Amino acid sequence: MSKALRAALLWPHTWMGVTLGGLLIVIFFMGSLTVFMPEIDRWMMPATRVAVPQTPVSLDAVARPLLEQLTAQRATGGATVRDWLVEMPDARTPVLQLRVRTSAGGAGMMATTTGRRLPPPGTLGASSFFYPLHYCLLLRPGFVGYWIVALAAVAMMAGLVSGVIIHARLFQDFFTFRPRAHPQRLLLDLHNLMGVLALPFHLMITFSGIAIILPVVFPAGTTLLYGGDMNRFYADAIGNYDRPAVGVAAPLLPLDPLVEQARRLWSAEIGKDVAVAQVGVVHPGDAGAYVRITRVNDDRVTLHNDPLYFDGITGVLLARGLPGPVVGAQRVIAGLHEVRFDHWTLRWLYFLQGLGGSVLIATGLLYWLEKRRARHGGRGWRVVAATACATTTGVVIATLAMLVANRLLPAALPSRELAEVAVFFLSWIGTALHAGLHLRWQLAPPWRTQAILVGGLALTAMVANWITTGDHPFHAWAAGHGAVLGVDAGLAATALTAFLAAWRLARRVRTRQGKAWGPDRLAVVSTGVENG
Amino acid sequence: MAWGFGALGAVVGARLGMAPAESSALFGLLALLVMPVIALWALAAGRVGRVWAVLAVGTVVQIALAYLIRGLVPGSGA
Numbered sequence: 136m137s138k139a140l141r142a143a144l145l146w147p148h149t150w151m152g153v154t155l156g157g158l159l160i161v162i163f164f165m166g167s168l169t170v171f172m173p174e175i176d177r178w179m180m181p182a183t184r185v186a187v188p189q190t191p192v193s194l195d196a197v198a199r200p201l202l203e204q205l206t207a208q209r210a211t212g213g214a215t216v217r218d219w220l221v222e223m224p225d226a227r228t229p230v231l232q233l234r235v236r237t238s239a240g241g242a243g244m245m246a247t248t249t250g251r252r253l254p255p256p257g258t259l260g261a262s263s264f265f266y267p268l269h270y271c272l273l274l275r276p277g278f279v280g281y282w283i284v285a286l287a288a289v290a291m292m293a294g295l296v297s298g299v300i301i302h303a304r305l306f307q308d309f310f311t312f313r314p315r316a317h318p319q320r321l322l323l324d325l326h327n328l329m330g331v332l333a334l335p336f337h338l339m340i341t342f343s344g345i346a347i348i349l350p351v352v353f354p355a356g357t358t359l360l361y362g363g364d365m366n367r368f369y370a371d372a373i374g375n376y377d378r379p380a381v382g383v384a385a386p387l388l389p390l391d392p393l394v395e396q397a398r399r400l401w402s403a404e405i406g407k408d409v410a411v412a413q414v415g416v417v418h419p420g421d422a423g424a425y426v427r428i429t430r431v432n433d434d435r436v437t438l439h440n441d442p443l444y445f446d447g448i449t450g451v452l453l454a455r456g457l458p459g460p461v462v463g464a465q466r467v468i469a470g471l472h473e474v475r476f477d478h479w480t481l482r483w484l485y486f487l488q489g490l491g492g493s494v495l496i497a498t499g500l501l502y503w504l505e506k507r508r509a510r511h512g513g514r515g516w517r518v519v520a521a522t523a524c525a526t527t528t529g530v531v532i533a534t535l536a537m538l539v540a541n542r543l544l545p546a547a548l549p550s551r552e553l554a555e556v557a558v559f560f561l562s563w564i565g566t567a568l569h570a571g572l573h574l575r576w577q578l579a580p581p582w583r584t585q586a587i588l589v590g591g592l593a594l595t596a597m598v599a600n601w602i603t604t605g606d607h608p609f610h611a612w613a614a615g616h617g618a619v620l621g622v623d624a625g626l627a628a629t630a631l632t633a634f635l636a637a638w639r640l641a642r643r644v645r646t647r648q649g650k651a652w653g654p655d656r657l658a659v660v661s662t663g664v665e666n667g
Numbered sequence: 668m669a670w671g672f673g674a675l676g677a678v679v680g681a682r683l684g685m686a687p688a689e690s691s692a693l694f695g696l697l698a699l700l701v702m703p704v705i706a707l708w709a710l711a712a713g714r715v716g717r718v719w720a721v722l723a724v725g726t727v728v729q730i731a732l733a734y735l736i737r738g739l740v741p742g743s744g745a
Contacts, residue, residue, distance in 0.1 A: 147710035356677030356691025372688035
């Protein structure tokens with residue numbers, strides 16, 4: 136690569152990192168947590184820590200009475216039922232999740248496979264908070280959040296490509312990690328190391344992430360060929376079937392035989408048992424009712440869940456959703472991102488490389504800060520430094536504070552789930568303010584204080600779980616609550632890493648102060664080396 | 668520019684006999700690959716005038732062509 140090209144690409148690489156780095160760190164961190172979303176959900180929703188069902192669940196005996204209860208609650212005053220949805224239990228989510236939508240609104244509940252209705256969880260959990268924070272920043276109206284995340288992801292791809300070009304000795308530097316070097320050198324070494332080590336993963340994960348929401352954020356083709364009608368595009372693309380309600384009452388067929396028929400059909404094609412993921416009934420109780428059954432994708436990469444559509448009155452197979460080759464390939468790319476396949480080693484690799492993405496961006500950002508600390512240190516630099524602090528240690532503190540709140544807020548607290556969300560955002564804002572105030576007096580973000588806070592909160596969350604649920608590691612092990620054990624182990628590892636980092640930062644400050652004061656006591660200690 | 672590429676590709680693909688959904692998905696994915704390359708070139712190029720000329724003219728031409736060709740695609744959502 137020519138020197139001119141490297142020089143030309145340096146500033147877009149730098150400025151994309153400085154302006155969008157914080158956002159990308161949050162996206163990567165939340166995405167990494169999402170890999171273990173069902174496990175974090177079990178931790179945050181203790182009522183769902185039930186035994187994994189060993190036999191298939193009867194929808195007619197277990198789910199249907201509960202769905203009818205929900206329907207009776209919601210469909211009052213002449214409201215009509217639109218659909219029912221049942222998410223079947225599996226090894227990672229051992230409960231039934233039921234949802235009813237009516238013209239007067241929706242309602243949902245969770246139940247055990249024996250039909251015991253579980254209390255409302257009082258939390259959004261990882262699946263309804265960390266996950267949407269990852270892909271749309273919780274900004275759903277007008278798809279604003281999707282656009283922002285997609286823009287950041289395109290910048291990430293551009294940053295990866297430009298990073299490969301501008302680092303002239305990229306592969307040599309990969310083997311040069313000097314953990315005891317000067318902070319600037321150490322940060323650049325770590326940035327290069329993470330960049331090369333996980334480059335294929337980071338390229339794949341950013342590309343596949345946008346590919347999932349491509350029709351939403353890049354509707355160039357659908358605008359022209361479908362007049363912007365997304366439903367018509369999806370109906371065409373993945374073979375969705377739909378028909379209107381007739382307005383004539385008719386009894387719905389038993390669902391278990393239809394589920395059995397769907398399983399037989401899939402199994403005959405691939406020669407092994409296939410589990411059912413979801414069963415949906417559209418227009419239940421109407422002569423136009425139909426049943427949509429989808430399969431679990433634990434044995435393959437694609438996200439295409441092979442939906443089968445049955446007539447709800449006669450049981451006739453109406454349609455099967457089969458995408459064409461390009462949409463099929465897009466579903467595989469999407470599957471690479473969402474890692475729904477059952478492979479624990481790969482899940483851990485996704486998790487670690489996702490965190491590696493956060494480290495890659497954070498080290499780039501911190502390198503930029505370190506390089507300019509001595510030269511600038513003005514208001515602009517302090518704003519970037521405070522933002523960097525809030526998006527690195529700050530987001531970890533906010534997440535852990537939410538987990539602590541999840542275990543300590545009273546179960547009867549009204550809108551408990553919103554109180555947890557408030558704790559998350561207030562803690563996050565708090566870390567930014569703390570960093571901002573600290574930087575008014577000292578020329579370095581408060582890494583050590585925030586690292587101690589991370590460690591303290593991780594330990595508190597772990598202990599609070601043991602006290603409030605009785606699920607300490609020995610109990611969790613004995614009861615087969617592997618998810619709880621795993622999350623507690625993750626919290627313990629976080630605490631250990633954070634305390635170790637705080638100790639190393641303190642030692643570095645002491646060493647520098649010692650050098651500065653020296654035997655002749657002539658040097659003046661710079662406040663710039665203080666790490667909070 | 669990438670939007671124009673995606674739109675033009677989708678209608679040309681549909682005109683050549685691809686299913687509209689397939690064509691939209693294919694050129695959407697290809698445009699996604701083109702986008703960071705264009706972005707890097709635009710940010711790194713020396714002459715801002717040339718960047719604007721290529722981006723503006725390229726976009727307008729591609730989108731205009733896409734709308735023209737869309738009229739020839741049977742059953743398009745126009």
